Every structure is written in structure tokens, then in C-alpha cells.
Amino acid sequence: MxxxxxxxxxxxxxxxxxxxxxxxxxxxxxxxxxxxxxxxxxxxxxxxxxxxxxxxxxxxxxxxxxxxxxxxxxxxxxxxxxxxxxxxxxxxxxxxxxxxxxxxxxxxxxxxxxxxxxxxxxxxxxxxxxxxxxxxxxxxxxxxxxxxxxxxxxxxxxxxxxxxxxxxxxxxxxxxxxxxxxxxxxxxxxxxxxxxxxDLSPKTKVKIVEKAAEKVIKEYYGDDPLKVSQLKTELKTCVDESSIVEIDRITNAVFDGNISAQQRYKDEVAQKGISHGAFEVTSEIEKTVARKQKITTDTGIEISLPVNYLENQKNIEFIMNEDGTMSILIKSVNIR
Structure with a gap:
């Protein structure tokens, strides 16, 4: 202090x-x-x-x-x-x-x-x-x-x-x-x-970054938990490394190769009031930002997973089924 x-x-x-x-x-x-x-x-x-x-x-x-x-x-x-x-x-x-x-x-x-x-x-x-x-x-x-x-x-x-x-x-x-x-x-x-x-507060800006990305992900990729996990992981990495959230870094990590989705995301963030390409967060935000991702199924099942757990495919696998549904395989865990 x-x-x-x-x-x-x-x-x-x-x-x-x-x-x-x-x-x-x-x-x-x-x-x-x-x-x-x-x-x-x-x-x-x-x-x-x-x-x-x-x-x-x-x-x-x-x-x-x-x-x-x-x-x-x-x-x-x-x-x-x-x-x-x-x-x-x-x-x-x-x-x-x-x-x-x-x-x-x-x-x-x-x-x-x-x-x-x-x-x-x-x-x-x-x-x-x-x-x-x-x-x-x-x-x-x-x-x-x-x-x-x-x-x-x-x-x-x-x-x-x-x-x-x-x-x-x-x-x-x-x-x-x-x-x-x-x-x-x-x-x-x-x-x-x-x-x-x-200006907007750091807490408000982080919410805009997350909500805008989730909105564009839904528009371009549907309910893809892999894309959401990429968002959470990159946001957490930005905060942990420098206490600065970079819009371009989030854009490139989540919408890599999709120029239309990248521009759509940047437009959405700007429309919500974030005019600069990066912003600093406080230590209070650092402690809480993007530590977990919650997945909710159409049957009401909720799975809450640490973001760092999603970073490694050895821990979890998302399997697309032929009928359009998805199976989630959680690997190598101890039940307590």
C-alpha cells in the first residue's frame, strides 16, 4: 500500500x-x-x-x-x-x-x-x-x-x-x-x-469487454464454450501480466482469422463507450476478473470451472456430436 x-x-x-x-x-x-x-x-x-x-x-x-x-x-x-x-x-x-x-x-x-x-x-x-x-x-x-x-x-x-x-x-x-x-x-x-x-470505471469497462465478446461469439459461433473460455483466459492473462486490458489482444485471441467478427466486436465495444485501445484495472478488479467460467445446459445443469483449468485440453474436452449437441469430458479429477 x-x-x-x-x-x-x-x-x-x-x-x-x-x-x-x-x-x-x-x-x-x-x-x-x-x-x-x-x-x-x-x-x-x-x-x-x-x-x-x-x-x-x-x-x-x-x-x-x-x-x-x-x-x-x-x-x-x-x-x-x-x-x-x-x-x-x-x-x-x-x-x-x-x-x-x-x-x-x-x-x-x-x-x-x-x-x-x-x-x-x-x-x-x-x-x-x-x-x-x-x-x-x-x-x-x-x-x-x-x-x-x-x-x-x-x-x-x-x-x-x-x-x-x-x-x-x-x-x-x-x-x-x-x-x-x-x-x-x-x-x-x-x-x-x-x-x-x-470516464467509465474499470469495473464497467471489464463488463463491457466481456458482454460485448459474449454477444459477438453468440452471433458468429453460437453457444461455443471454447470461444467463451478463450475470452476468459485472455482477459485473465492481460490482467495478471500487466493490469492492463488490451482490446486488440482480446479481439485477436477470441476472433482470430474472422475479420468480420473482429470488426463487429470492436464496433460493439466502442459503441458502449470504450474509446481507447487499452485501459488499466485496479487491484480490486484483478482479484475477481474472469477467474471462473460457468456453463449452463438447456436442461438446467450448471458447471463452474476455473479459467486456468480450461487452458489445457488435458483437463477438459468439448466434443461436438453429430446431432448438434455437445459432450463435455472432464479428465483426471479426484472426487471429494
């Missing part, structure tokens, strides 16, 4: 059950527990498969981009407090007017990560949980269970919304969810608060 150094942080309470936010006037006093809590969330967020890369839009009438960049880049505590309060107030006002946006505690910070300095916005959306209740009734102890409506994510839970702005080039890493704004769902954090454009 890259070293994370938190320079300063401030926490604002955006509880929309009341009419005004509680905006802190002083920086947080850090305990070792608070420091570790925040570092854990930043490190996990940086590897989140749903994180999107982005950049600021040009100046709009309602948003002074250059002024905002200057404000978040000011490392003086007083200036940092002011810009954090303004951002928190904007989020609160939008949430108050649009109840679908969850109430939250919003923590903003300046921190160092991977040789860069970042302005961070971490939104700890409130969760419902239950805690014990204790009271003295006369001389008797009474206990019970009550609902708590304003608890935040613990260190083992992933954040649903955050944004990290790198201050040397103003590139942005953001994770967000769509909520209803004026009757239509949209990404309010990028569109309404920060005024940025974003």
Missing part, C-alpha cells in the same frame, strides 16, 4: 433531518485511531473498481473552474476551512431540496499519496443500525434495542461516494451514484458540485 500522509482534515455534518448543516470552524484533532480510520478508507477507495477518472469542464456561467482550483490548492488552514464549508453547504442544499440524496458526514482533507498532493472529499452516508439502550427505572435496570439512523461506514465498509483531486494536474478520481434531481436521476457530485466530466 502506498504511504498516505494526511496533512489536514475537517468534518461537516450534513443531516437533512434538520434545516441547516453543522459546519465545523476548526480542523479535526487527529487521534491515532482517527488517522488510521481515514487512511484505511483512502487506501481502499484508491483501489475501488467503481472509481472513475475525470477532469474539470471549461468555465461555466454558474461555476468558476479556475477560482475553484485555486481555492482547493491553497494549503493554508484558514483557506482550506472556508472552501470545505462552501462545498459542504452546496452538498447540503442540494440534498435538502432532493430527498433521494442521502444525508451524510462529509470529511474533506489534504493528503499525500503516490508522490501527489490531493484534495479529498469522502462522503460517509448515514446507515441505519441498531444499538442497545440502557436506562435506570427507579432502582431497576432496563435494557432494550433501538434504531440508530446516523451511523457511518466502519473501516471494513466501502464508501459509496468520494472524490480525490490531484493538485498538480487537477485530474480527478471519483466514485458516485445517481440520485434523483428535479425528477431525473443524475450524477450530482460530478455534475452539480464539482463540474467535471468522467
Amino acid at each position: 502506498n504511504d498516505i500522509i494526511i496533512d489536514k482534515a475537517i468534518l461537516h455534518i450534513l443531516d437533512t433531518s434538520i434545516d441547516a448543516p453543522v459546519l465545523a470552524d476548526k480542523l479535526m484533532s487527529f487521534s491515532s485511531q482517527a488517522d488510521e480510520f481515514l487512511k484505511t478508507h483512502i487506501a481502499r477507495a484508491m483501489e475501488d473498481g467503481d472509481i472513475k477518472k475525470g477532469g474539470f469542464k471549461e468555465d461555466a456561467e454558474e461555476f468558476n473552474t479556475e477560482g475553484f482550483k485555486g481555492a482547493i490548492s491553497n494549503l493554508e488552514p484558514a483557506a482550506f476551512i472556508v472552501v470545505s464549508q462552501q462545498l459542504a453547504q452546496n452538498i447540503f442544499d442540494l440534498a435538502l431540496a432532493n430527498p433521494g440524496i442521502p444525508a451524510a458526514d462529509v470529511l474533506m482533507c489534504h493528503f499525500k499519496y503516490d508522490n501527489g498532493i490531493y484534495f479529498g472529499i469522502l462522503k460517509f452516508n448515514y446507515k441505519q443500525s441498531y444499538i442497545h439502550h440502557f436506562a435506570m427505572v427507579g432502582e431497576e435496570k432496563e435494557t432494550g434495542i433501538i434504531k440508530q439512523n446516523a451511523t457511518i461506514a466502519n473501516e471494513n465498509q466501502k464508501l459509496e461516494e468520494f472524490a480525490f483531486i490531484r493538485l498538480d494536474d487537477f485530474s480527478i478520481l471519483i466514485k458516485e451514484k445517481k440520485y434523483e434531481i428535479n425528477g431525473a436521476k443524475e450524477f450530482y457530485l460530478s455534475n452539480r458540485i464539482l463540474n467535471v466530466t468522467t
Whole structure:
């Protein structure tokens, strides 16, 4: 894990059950527990498969981009407090007017990560949980269970919304969810608060690569598990070797020799929003991508096989029968 150094942080309470936010006037006093809590969330967020890369839009009438960049880049505590309060107030006002946006505690910070300095916005959306209740009734102890409506994510839970702005080039890493704004769902954090454009997340891109390939395989080869296994194997190899998924490599491996299918696949991927020939994945994606292939028969039988098992014909054989059906031979296994 890259070293994370938190320079300063401030926490604002955006509880929309009341009419005004509680905006802190002083920086947080850090305990070792608070420091570790925040570092854990930043490190996990940086590897989140749903994180999107982005950049600021040009100046709009309602948003002074250059002024905002200057404000978040000011490392003086007083200036940092002011810009954090303004951002928190904007989020609160939008949430108050649009109840679908969850109430939250919003923590903003300046921190160092991977040789860069970042302005961070971490939104700890409130969760419902239950805690014990204790009271003295006369001389008797009474206990019970009550609902708590304003608890935040613990260190083992992933954040649903955050944004990290790198201050040397103003590139942005953001994770967000769509909520209803004026009757239509949209990404309010990028569109309404920060005024940025974003790319697709690595998790979304991997799904596009897989689904597009499966669609073209079905169009050109029918339900051919060998082609699907080639897709899974090549995707896994790309990720394991370099953490980069190359569209040309996937295309050539799966649709080798079929020019029409290759072009159809590239068109499908581009249509779904992947405009570049390669993209990087996070470590979270590396742990989960294409590790197994599930085969389902028309009779409802499901076979789940590790991708690396499919790479060797000594392990498994797909046999085409004269009647158009397929037999699957799994070799040299121990039954337990």
C-alpha cells in the first residue's frame, strides 16, 4: 500500500433531518485511531473498481473552474476551512431540496499519496443500525434495542461516494451514484458540485469487454464454450501480466482469422463507450476478473470451472456430436 500522509482534515455534518448543516470552524484533532480510520478508507477507495477518472469542464456561467482550483490548492488552514464549508453547504442544499440524496458526514482533507498532493472529499452516508439502550427505572435496570439512523461506514465498509483531486494536474478520481434531481436521476457530485466530466470505471469497462465478446461469439459461433473460455483466459492473462486490458489482444485471441467478427466486436465495444485501445484495472478488479467460467445446459445443469483449468485440453474436452449437441469430458479429477 502506498504511504498516505494526511496533512489536514475537517468534518461537516450534513443531516437533512434538520434545516441547516453543522459546519465545523476548526480542523479535526487527529487521534491515532482517527488517522488510521481515514487512511484505511483512502487506501481502499484508491483501489475501488467503481472509481472513475475525470477532469474539470471549461468555465461555466454558474461555476468558476479556475477560482475553484485555486481555492482547493491553497494549503493554508484558514483557506482550506472556508472552501470545505462552501462545498459542504452546496452538498447540503442540494440534498435538502432532493430527498433521494442521502444525508451524510462529509470529511474533506489534504493528503499525500503516490508522490501527489490531493484534495479529498469522502462522503460517509448515514446507515441505519441498531444499538442497545440502557436506562435506570427507579432502582431497576432496563435494557432494550433501538434504531440508530446516523451511523457511518466502519473501516471494513466501502464508501459509496468520494472524490480525490490531484493538485498538480487537477485530474480527478471519483466514485458516485445517481440520485434523483428535479425528477431525473443524475450524477450530482460530478455534475452539480464539482463540474467535471468522467470516464467509465474499470469495473464497467471489464463488463463491457466481456458482454460485448459474449454477444459477438453468440452471433458468429453460437453457444461455443471454447470461444467463451478463450475470452476468459485472455482477459485473465492481460490482467495478471500487466493490469492492463488490451482490446486488440482480446479481439485477436477470441476472433482470430474472422475479420468480420473482429470488426463487429470492436464496433460493439466502442459503441458502449470504450474509446481507447487499452485501459488499466485496479487491484480490486484483478482479484475477481474472469477467474471462473460457468456453463449452463438447456436442461438446467450448471458447471463452474476455473479459467486456468480450461487452458489445457488435458483437463477438459468439448466434443461436438453429430446431432448438434455437445459432450463435455472432464479428465483426471479426484472426487471429494
